[in-house]
Amino acid sequence: MSAISDQIVPRSGHGAWLVWLGAAAMAYLAVFALALSISAERLADNWTAALAQSATVRISAPPAELDAQTNATLEVLRTTPGIDEARVMSAQEQADLLAVWLGPDLPLDALPLPRMLEVFETAEGPDRQGLRLRLSAEAPSAIYDDHTQWRRPLIDAASRLRALSMLALALIGGVTGAIIALAASAALASNAQVIRVLRLVGARDRFIAHAFVRRMTRRAALGATIGTALGMLSVLGLPSLGPDATNGLGFQGLSWIAPLAVPVLAALVAWAAAMATAFAVLRGVT
């Protein structure tokens, strides 16, 4: 039974390579789009996590007022609900921060550096508007910076990237469907006599459609599997961005499972496209 339904359509290679190669190429691209989407999400998460619940206060006052304003600021912070802890950064910590940008041989003493306070907010965070008002009264030179101006554009960029990669995935799915539909209608057209005979001996549309669709689906799944494997190898081979790879482009840990869905989805898209085409063609045969 399954043997005969496999043989019923001649094994002529009409459009076989198109399905095979098309599915492989589309799967390859899909893996990259998926990697981009997952990386964008991870980046957004990392950045927000890194920036959330921490803030800095920068005090740029004349040396004479610096200590007084620092104490006043600490006092304000201590009495503000939503602030977990606040501490003055040591000169060495500040030097370390700046060394990243300006090099290690910094003549620190010669620079009029502002004093930096590191602030840890609670999960709820403080009423920032109120806090800024109180600070401007108690320590006019203190500037409370909760990194919002950094966070927003980063998250925006990441979610745009994610949306674009989703669009790319949708386009890839659509093009795959179109390729399969085209190949299916070519196969059906070149086998018009086979379809006619099958209808005449009493085969149902579903049986005839399956004979074509099964082969299309199998080819698409095989092509997509190879394309996915190559895509995953390529993603694996992307240059790493330092030892902490969490900011790199690619899959990590469990997200390596995600691209495995590509061949399955490709087979589903192929099946649906070929099925729709087959039934549309069959309606024209008595």
Add this chain to the structure above:
Amino acid sequence: MIEFQDVAHDYGGGALFEGVTIALEPGSFHFLTGPSGAGKSTFLKLCYGELLPSRGTVTLQGTSLRQMSRDALAEMRNSIGVVHQDCQFLDHLDIRSNVALPLSTTGRAVSDRDVDDLLNWVGLRAQADALPPTLSGGERQRAALARAVIAAPRVLLADEPTGNLDWEMSQRLLSLMVELNRMGTAVLIATHDMNLIRTAKSQVAARVLRIAGRKLQSAGSDL
């Protein structure tokens, strides 16, 4: 089984026949004659729903062809064996697989023994593994008949089944169809072969229909 009610058919160049009303009852045996181009093959195509009539109603087992779903028509064809004038094989499958098609495409079990017995009967045992295009015209017709009867149909429609056969083989195929008819199958054979009709009438109560002058007439008495 198959009923025509005031049926006319027209491919676009004028009606081939009109006002045809007839019923093919279970167990009946009919011949259909008429000049070439009179519409015999067309009549048969109306019987198994390859064509819809331009006018009138064709009813298969109580359901009008026009109201039948595609699956219902397929199901109906499972019980109608057809020998097409141009045979209609799958040229990439061997004769054995072609003969088994009515069973294998409808999920029914295929017994290789039964297929080979049948091929034996129509004298094609040696050609079982051959591809249809390599067979002679007469061999193709015999294979087509084997395929038409493999599923023990309730109706057998045969379009010139003996056109390319010698007299002895024609007799052999006729006896196969007569045997089937005795088991209850309604048989309709389109043919020009008057000898075949005469021989059949000696074996079975066959009626002869004739398409002439755009009418379907009963020609039972003049033979």
